[in-house]
Amino acid sequence: MRPLGVAHLTALDLPPVELVREAAQAGFSAVGLRLHPVQPGATGYPLAAGSAAARELKAAMAGEGVRVSDIEFVSLTPEFQLTDYEGLLAAGADLGACSLTVSGDDLDNARLVHNFAALCELASGYGLRVDLEFMRWRPVATLQQAVAVVTAAGQANAGVLLDALHLYRAGGDEKVLAQVDPRYLRAVQLCDAPLQAPAEALIIQEAREGRLLPGCGQLPLLALLSALPADVQISVETPSAQLTSGLRLKDAYEATRSLLSRN
Numbered sequence: 170m171r172p173l174g175v176a177h178l179t180a181l182d183l184p185p186v187e188l189v190r191e192a193a194q195a196g197f198s199a200v201g202l203r204l205h206p207v208q209p210g211a212t213g214y215p216l217a218a219g220s221a222a223a224r225e226l227k228a229a230m231a232g233e234g235v236r237v238s239d240i241e242f243v244s245l246t247p248e249f250q251l252t253d254y255e256g257l258l259a260a261g262a263d264l265g266a267c268s269l270t271v272s273g274d275d276l277d278n279a280r281l282v283h284n285f286a287a288l289c290e291l292a293s294g295y296g297l298r299v300d301l302e303f304m305r306w307r308p309v310a311t312l313q314q315a316v317a318v319v320t321a322a323g324q325a326n327a328g329v330l331l332d333a334l335h336l337y338r339a340g341g342d343e344k345v346l347a348q349v350d351p352r353y354l355r356a357v358q359l360c361d362a363p364l365q366a367p368a369e370a371l372i373i374q375e376a377r378e379g380r381l382l383p384g385c386g387q388l389p390l391l392a393l394l395s396a397l398p399a400d401v402q403i404s405v406e407t408p409s410a411q412l413t414s415g416l417r418l419k420d421a422y423e424a425t426r427s428l429l430s431r432n
Contacts, residue, residue, distance in 0.1 A: 173425060174199030174238040176358055176406035178377075180417055181212050186229045193233035195418035196426070201239040201404055202264070205257050208244065217256060218263035227264065237261070238402060239300070239356065241270040247277065249284045251291060262295035267402070268356065269299050270330055273309025273318055281309075282321045289324035300330035300356055303339065306373055311339045316349055331397070332358040332406065334376055337388055338366050343396040351398045358406040359425060361386030378410045382424035384431075391432050 175197045180188060185202050192200050206213030216223050230236060240261040243254060261269060269292055275281040289299045303315040312329065319327045331354060336342070346354065360380040364387040367375050383390055383405065394401075405421045412420060 170426070171403060171429060172198045173422065174201060174402065174404040175418060175421060176201040176404050177203040177241070178406050178408045179421060180414075181408065182414075185214050185216070185226050189226065189229045189233055189235045191418050193235045196422040197235065197405075197418070199236050199238040199402075199404070201241060201270075202237055202266075203242055204240045204260055205242055205254075207242050213242075216260045216264075218259040223260065223263055230264075237264040237266045238404060239268045239270055240264070240266045243269065243271040243288070244274045245271055245281055245284050245288070246274045247280065249275070251284070251287050254288065255291065258292055258295045258297060261297055267298060268328070268330075269297050270302050271299060272302050272304060272307055273315065274307055276308050278318070282318055285318055285327070286322035286324055289322060289327050293324070293326045298326045298328050298355065299324070300328045302330040302332060302335070304332075304335050304376070305339045312336060312341045312345060312349070316353060319353055320350075327353070328355045329353045330356050330358065332360075333388055333390060333393060334360050334362055334380060336393070337362070337364075338372060338376075343389060343393040346393075346396040354397055354401060356402040356404065357394070357397055358404050359383045359390060359428075360405070360407045361388050361390065363387050378408050380407045380409050382407055382409075382412075382421055384424050384428035390428060394429075394432065 175192050292299050301315045303309045315329045361383050405425050407421050
């Protein structure tokens with residue numbers, strides 16, 4: 170069976186140790202951790218490498234047999250300062266993470282490319298890949314825009330995080346992946362949704378609390394997976410106000426396994 174991870178946004182109210190334990194009970198072998206908030210005041214779980222909290226988390230990971238696949242979330246705004254994120258990268262490396270997720274939030278493309286490349290260079294010293302996630306409501310809104318930034322940055326540890334919902338809501342589909350260098354496509358986040366997008370005013374709300382479990386909507390997820398590299402890292406990101414909190418991780422795991430069994 171292909172290993173499955175779960176993104177922290179699926180159960181963002183759970184601190185890292187609790188997330189690891191519940192993810193393991195559900196069947197997941199990896200978790201993503203939001204060690205840095207999306208924006209000031211938002212939920213995040215800062216962690217310092219070598220701290221007591223980090224040691225507790227690593228002990229839980231070892232005990233449950235769960236690894237950290239990725240850490241998040243850095244917004245590349247015009248105010249981005251590279252030195253602000255060295256501690257985050259050190260914490261991710263200490264936990265054995267593979268990648269850091271970022272978003273492109275700068276309309277000055279030259280500055281955005283410069284900052285992304287600089288972050289990649291810094292992350293390479295910690296053995297981390299940097300994945301740029303596109304979202305319809307951000308300046309880097311489409312797969313094509315994300316690939317253009319990553320290509321221009323010219324860094325060996327640069328990639329694009331492919332979120333199924335963001336791909337289809339931004340007007341893309343699985344067919345456009347044939348135009349992307351496979352080395353940029355190392356990770357995918359799965360969820361489901363109706364094929365028809367909601368009203369524009371509800372796009373962000375759908376992404377943050379209205380996703381469906383894989384296989385419970387109309388997105389062509391199996392076709393998407395077939396268009397990706399065979400060894401792509403699969404994570405499930407299904408934040409939903411409709412899912413029972415105590416069962417959400419188990420339901421997400423079982424739904425995704427059921428979907429993958431059809432492939």
